[in-house]
Amino acid sequence: MSTATLTPSPTRAATIGGWPLAFLRGVLATWRRLPLKAKIGITILVLFILVAIFGPALAPYNPNTTTTQSVPEAPNIHHLFGTDSSGGDILSQMLTGTRSTVIVGLVTGVVATILSVLVGIAAGYLGGYADEGLSLFSNIVLVLPVLPLLIVILAYEPHSGSTVTIALLSALGWPWGARVIRAQTMSLRNRDFVLAAREVGEPAWRIIVFELMPNQIGLIAASFVGTVLYAILTSVALAFLGLTNLSVWSLGVILYWAQSGSAVELGAWWWYVFPGMAVAFLGMSLVLINFGLDELSNPRLRASRSMRKLGRRNWRPADPTPVILDYAELNR
Amino acid sequence: MSTASDPTAAALTEVRSTDQLRTGPAGPVLEIRGLDIAYRSDLGDVRAVRGVDLALHPGKVVGLCGESGCGKSTLAYGAVRLLRPPAIVTGGSVVYHGKRLEDRHPGGFDVLAASDAGLKELRWREIAIVFQSAMNSLNPVLRVEDQIMDGIRAHMKMGHEQVHERARELIEMVGIEPERLRAYPHELSGGMRQRVMIAMALSVDPEVVIMDEPTTGLDVIVQKEILREVLELKARLGFSVLFITHDLSLLLEVADQVVVMYAGQVVETAPTIEVRTGGTHPYTRGLLGSFPRLRGPRVQLTGIPGAPPDLRSTAAGCPFQPRCAFARDACATVDMVLAPVAGAAAGHLSACPFVAPGEPLPASAIAINSPTGVGSDPGTEGSELVLSGVDLRKDYGGGRRGVVSAVKGVSLDLHRGRVVALVGESGSGKSTIAKLLAGQERRSGGHILLDGKEIEPSRRGEFRRYKSEVQMVFQDPFASLNPLHTVRYHLQRALSVHSVRTGRKPTVTEIDRLLDQVKLNPVEKFRDAYPHELSGGQRQRVSIARALAAEPRVLLADEPVSMLDVSIRLEILDLIAELRTKFRLAILYITHDIASARYFADEILVMNRGEIVERGPAEALVQNPTHPYTQLLIASSPDPDTFASEVPGQAAMFVRDGLAKEVASE
Amino acid sequence: MAVWAAVSINFMIPRLMPGNAIDSVLGRFQNLTPGVVKSLEVEFGFHPKGSIFSQYIQYWNDVIHFNLGVSTSQYPTHVSTIIGQTLPWTLALVGVATVLSFTIGTLLGIVAGWRRGGWLDRVMPGLTVLQAMPYFFLALLVIYLFAIKLNWLPYGQGYQLGLTEGFNWPFISSAVTHSILPAITIIATTIGGWMLQMRNVMLTTISEDYVLVAQAKGLSTRRVMFTYSARNAILPNIAGFALALGFVVAGALVMEIVFSYPGIGLTLYNAVTSNDYPLTQGIFLVISLAVLTASLLADVVYAIADPRARSRSAF
Numbered sequence A: 001m002s003t004a005t006l007t008p009s010p011t012r013a014a015t016i017g018g019w020p021l022a023f024l025r026g027v028l029a030t031w032r033r034l035p036l037k038a039k040i041g042i043t044i045l046v047l048f049i050l051v052a053i054f055g056p057a058l059a060p061y062n063p064n065t066t067t068t069q070s071v072p073e074a075p076n077i078h079h080l081f082g083t084d085s086s087g088g089d090i091l092s093q094m095l096t097g098t099r100s101t102v103i104v105g106l107v108t109g110v111v112a113t114i115l116s117v118l119v120g121i122a123a124g125y126l127g128g129y130a131d132e133g134l135s136l137f138s139n140i141v142l143v144l145p146v147l148p149l150l151i152v153i154l155a156y157e158p159h160s161g162s163t164v165t166i167a168l169l170s171a172l173g174w175p176w177g178a179r180v181i182r183a184q185t186m187s188l189r190n191r192d193f194v195l196a197a198r199e200v201g202e203p204a205w206r207i208i209v210f211e212l213m214p215n216q217i218g219l220i221a222a223s224f225v226g227t228v229l230y231a232i233l234t235s236v237a238l239a240f241l242g243l244t245n246l247s248v249w250s251l252g253v254i255l256y257w258a259q260s261g262s263a264v265e266l267g268a269w270w271w272y273v274f275p276g277m278a279v280a281f282l283g284m285s286l287v288l289i290n291f292g293l294d295e296l297s298n299p300r301l302r303a304s305r306s307m308r309k310l311g312r313r314n315w316r317p318a319d320p321t322p323v324i325l326d327y328a329e330l331n332r
Numbered sequence B: 001m002s003t004a005s006d007p008t009a010a011a012l013t014e015v016r017s018t019d020q021l022r023t024g025p026a027g028p029v030l031e032i033r034g035l036d037i038a039y040r041s042d043l044g045d046v047r048a049v050r051g052v053d054l055a056l057h058p059g060k061v062v063g064l065c066g067e068s069g070c071g072k073s074t075l076a077y078g079a080v081r082l083l084r085p086p087a088i089v090t091g092g093s094v095v096y097h098g099k100r101l102e103d104r105h106p107g108g109f110d111v112l113a114a115s116d117a118g119l120k121e122l123r124w125r126e127i128a129i130v131f132q133s134a135m136n137s138l139n140p141v142l143r144v145e146d147q148i149m150d151g152i153r154a155h156m157k158m159g160h161e162q163v164h165e166r167a168r169e170l171i172e173m174v175g176i177e178p179e180r181l182r183a184y185p186h187e188l189s190g191g192m193r194q195r196v197m198i199a200m201a202l203s204v205d206p207e208v209v210i211m212d213e214p215t216t217g218l219d220v221i222v223q224k225e226i227l228r229e230v231l232e233l234k235a236r237l238g239f240s241v242l243f244i245t246h247d248l249s250l251l252l253e254v255a256d257q258v259v260v261m262y263a264g265q266v267v268e269t270a271p272t273i274e275v276r277t278g279g280t281h282p283y284t285r286g287l288l289g290s291f292p293r294l295r296g297p298r299v300q301l302t303g304i305p306g307a308p309p310d311l312r313s314t315a316a317g318c319p320f321q322p323r324c325a326f327a328r329d330a331c332a333t334v335d336m337v338l339a340p341v342a343g344a345a346a347g348h349l350s351a352c353p354f355v356a357p358g359e360p361l362p363a364s365a366i367a368i369n370s371p372t373g374v375g376s377d378p379g380t381e382g383s384e385l386v387l388s389g390v391d392l393r394k395d396y397g398g399g400r401r402g403v404v405s406a407v408k409g410v411s412l413d414l415h416r417g418r419v420v421a422l423v424g425e426s427g428s429g430k431s432t433i434a435k436l437l438a439g440q441e442r443r444s445g446g447h448i449l450l451d452g453k454e455i456e457p458s459r460r461g462e463f464r465r466y467k468s469e470v471q472m473v474f475q476d477p478f479a480s481l482n483p484l485h486t487v488r489y490h491l492q493r494a495l496s497v498h499s500v501r502t503g504r505k506p507t508v509t510e511i512d513r514l515l516d517q518v519k520l521n522p523v524e525k526f527r528d529a530y531p532h533e534l535s536g537g538q539r540q541r542v543s544i545a546r547a548l549a550a551e552p553r554v555l556l557a558d559e560p561v562s563m564l565d566v567s568i569r570l571e572i573l574d575l576i577a578e579l580r581t582k583f584r585l586a587i588l589y590i591t592h593d594i595a596s597a598r599y600f601a602d603e604i605l606v607m608n609r610g611e612i613v614e615r616g617p618a619e620a621l622v623q624n625p626t627h628p629y630t631q632l633l634i635a636s637s638p639d640p641d642t643f644a645s646e647v648p649g650q651a652a653m654f655v656r657d658g659l660a661k662e663v664a665s666e
Numbered sequence C: 001m002a003v004w005a006a007v008s009i010n011f012m013i014p015r016l017m018p019g020n021a022i023d024s025v026l027g028r029f030q031n032l033t034p035g036v037v038k039s040l041e042v043e044f045g046f047h048p049k050g051s052i053f054s055q056y057i058q059y060w061n062d063v064i065h066f067n068l069g070v071s072t073s074q075y076p077t078h079v080s081t082i083i084g085q086t087l088p089w090t091l092a093l094v095g096v097a098t099v100l101s102f103t104i105g106t107l108l109g110i111v112a113g114w115r116r117g118g119w120l121d122r123v124m125p126g127l128t129v130l131q132a133m134p135y136f137f138l139a140l141l142v143i144y145l146f147a148i149k150l151n152w153l154p155y156g157q158g159y160q161l162g163l164t165e166g167f168n169w170p171f172i173s174s175a176v177t178h179s180i181l182p183a184i185t186i187i188a189t190t191i192g193g194w195m196l197q198m199r200n201v202m203l204t205t206i207s208e209d210y211v212l213v214a215q216a217k218g219l220s221t222r223r224v225m226f227t228y229s230a231r232n233a234i235l236p237n238i239a240g241f242a243l244a245l246g247f248v249v250a251g252a253l254v255m256e257i258v259f260s261y262p263g264i265g266l267t268l269y270n271a272v273t274s275n276d277y278p279l280t281q282g283i284f285l286v287i288s289l290a291v292l293t294a295s296l297l298a299d300v301v302y303a304i305a306d307p308r309a310r311s312r313s314a315f
């Protein structure tokens, strides 16, 4: 929720090695500054993306295979995550299905974020009637209950593919980001450095692209991460309700089959716990990344490491100033 | 819960109580000794206060001054343990000897060893604080009345009616109608909020009031009124004041004793009179030489070159050395202890063992030449008119709130090589004029003439051409450079936008030439720097360089130095003056400080409520103001040279009081 | 404004569907009485009579009179009757659980922020794992653990079948025990968010000058913590409440489906799976209006809580 500006660490342009190296070094420097939570989150997310890319190739079985058995098989050496009631391998289904879940999340994230940046910056920078119109529009979309609306729409077009899902999720998912970006743009617009750029004679597009946007990277990133989370949770829910294309594996679809196969009543916990946990981990990684971004942009949220080194006791923000007379010793 | 349970702290209490026997009951009401405060940080601790001694005697005003970041606020809040982590007190003692606490704490109240509950008793009832920014120190969602009353309730047993009555008394005491008690803070003006803070601070009759920049950000006229009230109340109620400000000239009017801090240390402490006559420590003398005076003959200004040191460093010796005109080799190893100044009054201590009072500045020190030399108006002959505004008007708003006329028909002419100062209080419309002339805002009426031809700068097609003639320097050097771009980027863009007209390509050579013009040497050091690596003064130089890239004929400078420290202001003004001569720039200098206008401008326009009330050659206008508003403005400006009163801290400053009422009733 | 949008969207959805979709919708209905077909046609403009504009007027008129058509799956019950039966269940469960979650989460957030670094502050990231979990997944886990494995609490339906609905003790106690698990699930998934946001805003607020002033005044810790810090910090949380409602409702809907709780979410699901379009549309409309009302309420509360907002809108 923080609207503070997040400024990536300004690393000096490398004089040797050219820009790829400089870029790499910049990435490394930024990584080092990230809070631990963000590092954990990014690591998990990257793992999921790798699974999305290589998972289908790694799957030990064809996820669609069915055998003649009629009860789900508990995890065993052949089926690490067990099987569903018709003998399908859960692990293979997950390795295959992660791809479509991740794709829906990321693509929706990208599309919706682009929309929110466009709307947010346009509304914030242009002001006036453009702002009023765009704000009104996004406020309206904002209060529409997304999931029921999707359910209603998909009721007419059931089992449509992920393209439709992505389109709908993006169409409904941008106002959150647009709102914060607009607020931030409005405050930046009247900052002196933007006025100064205009004073220099810079054209509007340059001001937007080179002065405003770089100062909003943190916000844009946060809004992207938030949108991905929303897209993943919503799309999984839709699949779980059986409203998407059930012939394409995704984490939500596995859960749908688990529910319709009465996995809970049968005690076949592996059928829904593994895919469910996968979604939870994916979601958690995103929440952690957003925690980290929050801390980066708002230093007040960060616990000072050097204060922690003072040990013994946890200093709360509103305590009287600590008096530590053996300070010299502490510093050694 | 508290440090009282800390064995080391308990041991220290014992040590201290023997210490206090020496002080005796007739001593100071608040005594700080050897106080050390550090801010922990991952890059090394910022030692913001280093071994500071300070004694506040009953009924006195002690003034604490120094550049921004020298640790004034840290010292004051640290003394009542209000600093938040990562601040820690790492040494010294703070003892409060209040009448009310005498029987319970015979040796004085040891603040550093106090428990949370003990501090609650001490705070407000004994030591109250008026905070640095009145804007943020009132809770926006509570009524003023509730905020005054809860302080009273926390410390006194009174019925609801009594508390309410007390709140009414207090608010009337600071000159606000009692009806405003029901208001929320955002419904009050800045001056009123500051008065509410003062009323609050006095609500439970404290013995010590700490005032941290109580009037910074207020207009001089309001500042004067508030200070007068504070001093009157002090005389009536008998509290003592620790008055913190970066403005030494203000202290010379209100304080009995002046304490000058530099880089976390006290470098000089002296009775106010002694400072008026020149001070001793080179830093104090630098401060005294930095502010332009409004009264008496024009004097040579000296300023202080350079910037304060990084407080993380623990290097020995005098921290002022890099900026000191008297510096010698021995300064690198000198021990920073306050020693009595030979031949001066008692209570006059200085940390510089080498410089005696009255010792003349070394010739090399007079680095800054008074910007306009003699200050007599050369007149407009022989300098062609570039830009003029005729009957400029600007209305804001409209709609439900009605129209606010910010500028009501202002005309002014800018000639090449001349500086015109536009002086006025906040809200008088002076920045609006700058924005109209810069083409940033559309005017509601009037004409802008460039070289005698009417021009519409805010129109798309004309804007860029206009910008190549008229450039602007912004007030806040910390906000006017994009934190993500290097100095090189900023200058390169400015050069390339105007390269067609100036014929200068955005090359490194050209960038270096610009940096050199604003005296950012060596240029290699600054070319690729990011704004956060530069000091305020350096950033303002970059801003000026950027404006110069267009090779304009007109420079609009909207308060170009008001965000900078006094000691640095002169250098920047000096630079602008020099560029004016070099490029024959027409300059509009906008300021709230009429004293600096006297030194810097050829002509002064005084603005009040959207209109120019008086205009004339700078020196003449300052010496003989005719309009009552100008007179009031001049009378309200701090006057370090008022020797009229032999009792410092008393009514010396209110000689021309009657004027305020005269103008207010207008 | 948003009401208008919700109603209009509802009006437009069936009309914007590509033609073959309409045919397939009609095709899916077998052995429908002509009456139903007719009502469908009117309702959705499959065979438009009059201009789109006059249909629109007619539609508004219907909506205002709660005339939402006839359910096709429970023919000939009116859609508004079905909604009237199921809505109270949802309002009671989701409303109570959300208010509880918001209140408890905010209180915990206040404490966590005030005692930053304390145990509460440190377990908080753990709570957000719950937040990232799909609601229905948590619901499945809860059912498995508490209802099936441990058999502590019942699940499925809103009350023990066979009891008479009404104001009698067996019914009420049964309804309450049946709602505990769904309520726990709702609270568990949403509380972390409220708590985290409150904690973060608390930390920012505590470093405001006016809180420092309150401390300098020697006020009691409780007063500084609540009247000066939490009182201000809660404002963004209230604003956030209005915005987050859509998500809360979405979660609750899915939960009802998993628990077979007889609320509006389950009804919506059943309506969708049985192609009962009038019912689907009617429910969506009601949900939209409910969310809107709640977020308007939150706005009103915000205006009451923040005098600055009050004076801004007063003029």
Ligand SMILES: Nc1ncnc2c1ncn2[C@@H]1O[C@H](COP(=O)(O)OP(=O)(O)OP(=O)(O)O)[C@@H](O)[C@H]1O
Pocket (backbone or CB within 6 Å): B039, B040, B041, B046, B048, B066, B067, B068, B069, B070, B071, B072, B073, B074, B075, B085, B086, B087, B246, B311
């Ligand atoms: N929270 C903090 N962490 C690290 N350093 C700090 C912190 N707060 C202040 N400082 C540093 O401590 C020094 C003293 O700050 P302080 O606010 O006391 O200065 P000041 O004299 O009151 O300045 P001003 O005139 O601007 O109010 C500064 O150098 C500042 O950078």
Ligand code: SF4
Pocket (backbone or CB within 6 Å): B281, B282, B283, B318, B319, B320, B321, B322, B324, B325, B326, B327, B328, B331, B334, B351, B352, B353, B354, B355
């Ligand atoms: S000690 Fe040296 S450097 Fe410091 S003030 Fe004195 S003369 Fe200047």
Ligand SMILES: [Mg+2]
Pocket (backbone or CB within 6 Å): B072, B073, B074, B132, B212
């Ligand atoms: Mg300060």
